Amino acid sequence: MKGLWQSLRNFFASSDTLAPSEAWLLQNLLDRLPPHLHPIAQAQFACYDRRHREVDGRAINFYRSSRAQSPFPLLAIPAESAPLIRITVAVVGEETPVHATLHAVAARVFSMNFNRPVMALSPDAMQVIKVNAAWKSDNHFTPNN
Secondary structure, three states, rough: OOOHHHHHHHHOOOOOOOHHHHHHHHHHHOOOOOOOOOHHHHHHHHOOOOOEEEOOOOOOEOOOOOOOOOOOOOOOOOOOOOEEEEEEEEOOOOOOOOOEEEEEOOOOEEEEEEEOOOOOHHHHEEEEEEEEEEOOOOOOOOEEO
């Protein structure tokens, strides 16, 4: 029974570390956020201590544990959820580019989504070729001082 409990615990654990390619994509998404969004997103990520990779490897959700409930700045967004930024990345030796999108839900950066799994890719083989900032949101995001 102890082995089953540990297996279930590992399955539902949210402490996945980011693969080098995922960390590279996240940093590139954050670095390309509009200036009024960047500091808020950075402050939120400084508070996050948990992440959960979806089973298919195409999304990572970010959380902070219930123990870490200190306030942090929220995004003033016009909808319950919205994409913040999307980058298109060329991968050396591959025809299909990677599309990575950073999404906000309930006024916080919540997930990073990909058009395909990216864990096995090398950051050295990737190059950003296109950036779409806050499309579908009309750039109505503002800090909520």
